[in-house]
Amino acid sequence: MAGTAIRGRLSWLLGEVVELIDETPTVRTIVFDCPGWPGHVPGQHVDVRLTAEDGYQAQRSYSIANPPDGELVALTVERLEDGEVSGYLTEELRIGDRIELRGPIGGYFVWHAYQGGPLLLVAGGSGVVPLMAMLRHRVAVGSDVPVRLLLSSRSWQQIIFRDELERLTREDGIQVIHTLTGSQPPSWQGYARRVDSEMLAEVAWPVHEAGPVFVCGPTGLVEAVATALTELGHDPARIKTERFGPTGGRP
Amino acid sequence: MDRISRGFRGRPRVDAPTGRVPPGQYATGDFPVLSAGPTPRVETADWRLSITGEIDQPLSWTWEQFRALDDEQVAVDIHCVTKWSKLDTTWVGVSLDTLLAGVETAAEFLLVHSYGGYTTNLPLADVIDGKAWVVHTYDGEPLDPEHGGPARLLVPHLYFWKSAKWVTGIELRNDEEPGFWEGYGYHIYGDPWREQRYAGD
Numbered sequence: 334m335a336g337t338a339i340r341g342r343l344s345w346l347l348g349e350v351v352e353l354i355d356e357t358p359t360v361r362t363i364v365f366d367c368p369g370w371p372g373h374v375p376g377q378h379v380d381v382r383l384t385a386e387d388g389y390q391a392q393r394s395y396s397i398a399n400p401p402d403g404e405l406v407a408l409t410v411e412r413l414e415d416g417e418v419s420g421y422l423t424e425e426l427r428i429g430d431r432i433e434l435r436g437p438i439g440g441y442f443v444w445h446a447y448q449g450g451p452l453l454l455v456a457g458g459s460g461v462v463p464l465m466a467m468l469r470h471r472v473a474v475g476s477d478v479p480v481r482l483l484l485s486s487r488s489w490q491q492i493i494f495r496d497e498l499e500r501l502t503r504e505d506g507i508q509v510i511h512t513l514t515g516s517q518p519p520s521w522q523g524y525a526r527r528v529d530s531e532m533l534a535e536v537a538w539p540v541h542e543a544g545p546v547f548v549c550g551p552t553g554l555v556e557a558v559a560t561a562l563t564e565l566g567h568d569p570a571r572i573k574t575e576r577f578g579p580t581g582g583r584p
Numbered sequence: 585m586d587r588i589s590r591g592f593r594g595r596p597r598v599d600a601p602t603g604r605v606p607p608g609q610y611a612t613g614d615f616p617v618l619s620a621g622p623t624p625r626v627e628t629a630d631w632r633l634s635i636t637g638e639i640d641q642p643l644s645w646t647w648e649q650f651r652a653l654d655d656e657q658v659a660v661d662i663h664c665v666t667k668w669s670k671l672d673t674t675w676v677g678v679s680l681d682t683l684l685a686g687v688e689t690a691a692e693f694l695l696v697h698s699y700g701g702y703t704t705n706l707p708l709a710d711v712i713d714g715k716a717w718v719v720h721t722y723d724g725e726p727l728d729p730e731h732g733g734p735a736r737l738l739v740p741h742l743y744f745w746k747s748a749k750w751v752t753g754i755e756l757r758n759d760e761e762p763g764f765w766e767g768y769g770y771h772i773y774g775d776p777w778r779e780q781r782y783a784g785d
Contacts, residue, residue, distance in 0.1 A: 342782075342785065343782050343783075343785075347586060347587075383589040383592045384588050384589050384592065385589070385592050385593050385594050386588055386593075390608070391592075391610065392608045392667050394667065417594060417610075421589070421591070425591045425592070430590055432589050438769070439768065440768040441620055441764075441765075441768050442620070552616070552730070559621065559622035560622060560623065562622070563622050569621055569624075570621070572621055572622050573620060573621060574619065574621055574622065576616070576617055576618055576619070577616075
């Protein structure tokens with residue numbers, strides 16, 4: 334199968350924190366300037382390695398949130414309860430700190446504008462991060478591929494990238510459909526339940542028009558969405574998934 | 585000193601016995617699910633396992649025939665390239681030694697095929713002499729579809745992407761054809777103790 338194969342050895346690089354953006358009370362974007370970064374494709378991820386003074390190391394993988402942009406790498410990280418690495422990244426890291434990054438990794442769960450559409454993106458919580466890289470890429474290259482994003486969040490306050498998604502809807506014609514599974518604002522007219530087959534039947538492109546589908550989120554959501562889309566007649570081979578559990582794992 | 589992450593201490597390191605968690609890994613109690621697409625739903629009535637390729641007489645088993653083979657109990661540590669390791673996992677399944685008994689082949693490699701189209705490559709030497717199984721039971725229960733049921737490969741000494749879920753075919757080959765993740769830049773062999781995560785590691 335043809336892929337965006339990684340050529341040669343991936344080296345650990347030192348990324349310097351150049352910007353910190355609080356997205357929600359528990360989610361922070363960290364932008365690194367990473368000299369030597371070989372570039373990436375929307376949907377790829379990066380390994381992060383932290384080293385304590387006594388030499389102890391911890392590694393995790395995080396999706397890249399920004400579109401290809403020279404040597405800048407943006408990670409949007411949700412703080413997990415008891416998260417050894419996510420806690421450090423979201424609470425301790427400051428402008429000017431440097432940590433080790435290695436990537437880009439993964440050539441399957443990726444979308445480039447030339448792959449066309451229409452594109453269906455479905456995410457739960459911080460699963461929106463690699464899909465955001467695809468949306469930002471679409472805008473950056475001036476693509477007019479039709480895109481729908483179905484995003485499941487617990488509450489209005491916990492929608493990651495909420496303002497930017499509103500702007501993408503207003504200015505770039507990207508259709509964003511929210512479902513709020515926990516609490517909803519008083520006047521909420523949108524979906525207020527977990528993503529299910531009925532919702533997908535309403536939101537997904539008709540089967541005969543459908544293009545690539547990317548689903549990212551917790552295992553339960555990804556399983557439910559992939560199974561429901563398949564049962565609605567969508568070609569399983571077009572449905573690409575990425576799941577993360579409470580350990581913050583990746584592909 | 586460049587590599588020190590200012591202010592990083594890590595959590596107290598008492599959770600894993602020494603010598604059982606490979607470099608760059610951490611022990612978890614969860615069993616995360618990781619796969620590239622929808623979970624194939626395979627009824628055991630339709631299930632087949634075959635051995636093809638460099639073999640005079642290809643072999644094939646129905647579910648009933650496969651389940652009639654000698655089972656082995658396996659207790660092993662598993663290591664996923666996404667950094668988690670899970671210690672003391674217990675499985676029941678059929679050794680590749682049993683499936684390959686009596687097979688004469690000049691092949692040196694396998695390309696393992698799964699329902700749903702997934703593939704992974706392995707040297708033949710890495711699946712014989714008690715190193716690999718096709719398992720149908722995890723932790724005393726039939727293997728969930730999400731974790732590769734009805735049956736998956738188990739090759740615990742390599743990163744877990746080599747332990748193909750939903751296995752249906754074992755192709756014996758003279759050459760090493762990269763499988764799915766191997767074709768996307770993951771390591772061709774994948775030894776966790778040498779931290780062979782990506783091509784060139």
